[in-house]
Amino acid sequence: MSKEKIQPSIEDVQFGRQISIGGNMITITTLADAKLEQIDIDVLAGLQAEAIVDAILAYRSERSTDARVESAVSALGWSIGFVILSVLFFRSKDKAGEMVATLVRRRFQGLEQATGAVVRGKALANLAKFGVKVLLWVFYLVVLYYYLTFVLLAFAETRPFAEALLTYVSAPLMGIFQGFVDQLPNLITLTIIAIVTRYALNALKLFFDNLEAGTFTLKDFEPHWIGPTFYLARVMVILIALVFSYPFIPGSDSVVFQGLTILAGIMVSLGSNTVVSNMMAGLFVIYRRSTNVGDRIEVGDRVGDVVDIKLMETLIKSTKNEMISIPNSQLLNSEVVNFTRKIDGSGLLLYTTVGIGYEEPKEKVKAMLIEASRRTEGLKKSPHPFVLCTGLADYAVNYQINAYSSRGASRPRILSDLHENILDVFNENGVQIMTPSYEADPTDPKIPTEDWSGELHHVRS
Template identity: 40%
Template sequence: MATAVAMLATSASGAVAANPDSPEQALEQAAVVMDGATLFVVRSPLGFPASERAAGIAKRIEAAARDRSIDPAFVRTGTVAGMTAIFAGPARIMVVSDADAQAAETTVEALAGAAEDRVRSAIIDYRVARSPERVRNATLLALTATVLFLVAAAVSVWLTIRLRRGIEHALHPRVQTLGFQSFAIVRAEHIRAVLSGILKFVGLLVLLALTFAWLVYVLDLFPWTIGVGNALLEHVVTPLTTLGRDFLAAIPNLIFLAILYFIFRSALRIVRLFFDAVEQGRVKLQNFEPEWAMPTYKIVRLAIIAFALVIAYPYVPGSSSAAFKGVSLFLGVVFSLGSSGAISNIIAGYMMTYRRAFRVGDRVKIGEVTGEITAVRLQVSHLRTMKNEEVVIPNSQIINSHVVNYTTLARKDGLLLHTSVQIGYNTPWRQVEAMLLEAAHRTEGLVAAPKPFVLQTKLGDFAIIYELNVGCDDPRRMHELYSALHRNILDVFNEYGVSIVTPAYEGDPETPKVVPREKWFSPPAKADNEDQAA
């Protein structure tokens, strides 16, 4: 009998030793509950719902307990239609099936004897809990608990208010506006409001905890509400217990993650120090430019972090759950769909860095935009044009278009500026070249080497195209020098009476299309000292 009682208690707690291959374990099971206490667990015979069977047994036990004519001593085991049953007086309470016995790993007779003891105890407990003396004592305890709760709640509210005022009085003078220079990021009154809100929230939590404890205690005093109290306690305590148990189980993994964090953080610091030394020239690597140091460090840092995440992932609490994997997959898909353009720009930015297409301060032409590089970032590059306009160009667009860098070779060999004119065949080419060289000689700011030279690039239908090439050592002045060079070319050709033919040439005019020297400074033009000297 003792073994059967132990088996029945184990079944009631829901921890029956189960064989997964046993057909009995596939049957539905439900607990028989009286006044919030589980008596035992029953199975569903022949597809009959176990919950309905358990509810019926509980109702019959309660009916027998309410019938004062039934003596608990008359609870017995009997047979009906060849099956073992539990009786309370003349009323049949339940039938003990073979499935129940097999699931409990005992005999029908032993299980029926244990169930008989449970039913008898349930009837006795039911009547005792509802006796006038017990109800009177429970009412007195409830009233006492209510008074104590009200006093504790009032004291809690009073202490919370005093504590909040004391903390606010001590901290408020020390709370300053959080900002950068003259820009206020978070104002002091906002910080004070947040601190006050936190203190109010803590006080509310204390009050809720007191209310919960009082409510559960009072509900457990009366047999009619003990089930509600147990359910309320289970809904609140079970999640907290689960969280606490999971946290304790995760402590070894959290320790491992903390150690891993400090190891990889130290590794990143060492790598950063190394690349800082490379950038500053204290460490030199063969065929490795110092400006590559920081971009390379960012790549290495990303690889180290990715490697650390791969190692840490199995130790992250909840990483093996289906929900965690689903959320990770969803975020990965969203990131891949939304960042394709950004990633392509980042890759293009690194490609430009290692190709050394340009650097900050270079004068370049990208597509139709000419300007000075002011910043090269991972996704975009910034240019400042001659008109002081800032142009932002995606790196992926730069990598797919041609880039003209005026500065790279100009630092060492200088930059050749070139311009062309069309002169008719009736003008000697030697005279034209001499005039172009004279215009170059008059232009200030050009370098002596390489010397200016002229190329005849094309013998056209009506004119010869001459190209004047001059040297420049500062690409930032190229537009200024072009303008000065063009002005001098016009002056020299006007001096010698040579017309510059346009593409719409149809025939030679009777008189050359030149501007006489006496009309060079027609109003509102004014000659400066250099022009008057010339």
């Protein structure tokens, strides 16, 4: 239908110019409209009438027989293309996943052998296969969405639904893309900060690696400080980078982001009291030089060798070959006896106490105890062992033998040998040990008389 068959009429009315078509009023152009558009009211009314005629013609043209045939052909073409793509998708999605899995397995086969199967190539291949399938399904769903949109756009009656689909999905995607473009300067800044941070961390690693290798030394800087100091320096560099990066993070100025930050801070502050206390205690343990890796220490009733000093805990291997984890806060707040650390040149003073009856001469008892210490391997002859009289008990005199040793790590074995030698010396001299106590003198002294050395040799052989 041509424009000549649609003749709009423009008439003067009370409020302006009335536009009618076929005797039906369409709209009224007012003086306010003309003033707003800054144009003569008659010219504006003529333009509006022409636009109305064009809209009517376009509406009728889209619903004509030729237009419907063209729309059907277009929809058929989109449908054929979608069917072909669907067939290819369902036939190749499993093959594509297997192909990627095979490539990953081949790629990590050498790494798996080099690491002793620590890195599982099969597991990584399965993850890659799953990821490929997810990406293919996402691609297929996107294609399905746009296929439905284009088919609905082909027909005038369903075009509003297609426009709604585009509004609900494409508009947010375009908003995200526009937001990405707007945030591009901030992203560039974050990239620069990340690159500088990476090079700073590499420089720190190079510095501490050379320090550990002995390329250069720092005065009064002990070797076991290298690892913890490197860790702390890395943490400080990362924290500084986060502080500089925070203002440039997209959405950091939004109320939601700030609320999440406050919530995370509250959760960390409420749940990290013990963690922070252990970390601070770990720093004191590491840098106060009282305990080093390899030292034999006693914490409470636990005795063992220090295996590792971490930021949160200290690991010791007990004399029974048990691995014990002690929180650093406990280690800091407890009395720690170090049997390895040398205070002077004398060595560690080992001692034990026995109770001997009042009838035995003290010079004889002291001589026997010193003889027992001299027989004990691991106890030093100089400085000389000495005996202290530590108490006059109800039933016996308590004598304490003291002897120096430079083998603090072997303290349990040395004390065991010392006790055995004390028993041997006292038995050889017919002196009864009264520890812990007794109620009356026995008729015969409680001294072993049988010789089991031969029987013991027979059992061992």
